[in-house]
Amino acid sequence: MKAITQDAYGGTEMLSYTDVPMPETGQDGVLVRVRAAGVDPSVWHIMTGEPRIARLALGPRRPRERVRGWDVAGVVEAVGPRVTEFKPGDEVFGTVPGSFAEFACAPAVKFQHKPVRLGFEQAAALPISGMTALTGLRDAGRIEAGQKVLIIGAAGGVGHLAVQLAKHFGTEVTGVCSGKSAEFVKELGADHIIDYTTETLTGRYDLILDMAGIRPLPQLRSLLTGTGALVLVGGEGGGRVFGALDRMLRATLLSAFTRQRLRALLALPAPETLHTLAELASAGAVAPCITRTYPLPEAAAAIDALATGHSRGKAVILVD
Template sequence: MKAIVQNRYGGAEALSCADVARPLVGDHEVVVQVVAAGVDRGAVHFMTGEPYLMRLGTGLRTPKVRVPGVSFAGRVEAVGSQVTRFAVGDEVYGAARGTYAEYVAAAERKVASKPADLSFEEAAVLPYAAFAALQAVRDHGRVQPGEQVLVVGASGAVGSIAVQVAKADGAEVTGVCGPRDQQLATAIGADHVIDYSRGDFTDGNQRFDVIIDVFGRTPIRRLRRALAPRGRLVITGGEGDRWIGGTQRQLGAMLLSPFVGQTLRAFVAKENAETLQAVNDLVTAGRLRPVLGRSYPLVEAADAVGALEAGAGSGRIVLTV
């Protein structure tokens, strides 16, 4: 089968197209003929092996998994002997390693039926973002109707889903993003939008019940100024140096939390079908939809990754197979 491969860590420059063996199906797996695959930050972190701390699990000198990609949508080609939820021909989406290929093997517990209301391209960009966003808003932020919620990074893959989920759960949502994405944040449902280049959302003039900070760099002490005295801060990922990324900020928040009135949390998203089913419910109810950007054919994966790294355009980038 055709696949995008990498034999070393790196970004777009490390990718090439090659013929590789089609994956075999495990007892608890499905093999999916990929129709579309999401191009997202999660995939790029695995490609580059940054922060370096993650290489303890992905391979110290070279990637253990040669085919990049973490999100997909497609049709079931084969099912394992212990699989009960899917049959050959079902349209599905989910998470797996090695999705930039014509076929991918995925654990049944990380796959869900594709919503009929979404195209394969729309479904393919959802899993990575949905796991982080839904779990941040519902499991860790515990957002309630009527609460004031601030989403820092509201126009990104995770932030745009978090805005829609918080709105669906009855919150009044303020989004923080750059000047280019103000209209996008409003279009996906944000009640208020703050341009971080023109104002300081941590000046303390407004306090929020919940802050969802998506892949940010803002120090905890500043975020706490914008948080209500009994508010909840949820850190979803983080950016930082090449060695440990934003880990120090996340650990600092959790260590401080027991000593202050506010709840400060960080978490690692769980890849599971239950979260995807919650996404399906929101999509069916008309409360959630991803914002698509440019589509690239599989053989142009390097160009797609390069566009993501350059921050080109709005909307999620997708590969079509």
């Protein structure tokens, strides 16, 4: 089968469109014929091995997983003998190492039935970014109806889903984005917009979800109420060795000495969270906005576009 592979850390010049063996289901696996695969920052981090501290988990010299990609949506091709939740022909979505390929395989617990409201493109864009947004708001942020919520990076892959979820939870949402994305964020449901290119961040908020990774902690804390929550998402920004992890660690340590709750979020795929996302998508509460699609051989172009920053919504790789 065809796949996007990588044998050493680096930029997209390290990626190849080549043949690899078909994955096997084993006892508990689900083999999926990939229809679409989402593009999110984790793909870039695994490709480059940055921040370099992440190589402790990814692999010291090269990525342990040779095929790139993570989010997936497709049709079940085969299941292992112990799998009872799915059968061939089922439409599913979820997370699997190596989704930039014609076929991908993972344990059944990594998948959910695809919401009928979503096409394959939207379903493929939802898992990692959606679980990050939901975990940041619900679990780390303890979001409650009636709160004032500030979402920094509101037009991006995680941010545009967080705006929808925050409105679903009954909050007053202020989205921070560039002026060219203001109408897009308003259409998602944001009550207020701050154009970071021309305006200063102002106001007081019960919850701040920050995807940008560049603003100093004192500035963000000044925007919080006395008992508000700040959730720092991902490892963007900072140096090549530690990225934004330094700021996230300082926030975690500082939280012990203040009534404000300062949380660092490095969301990992969780079956319960993916199940909740599927329910929310089925109810129409959240839906990814796809701004561009790429055929599988052009996956490198999709990652390059993501790396430039200031993305709007999600990009998706079309495989079938």
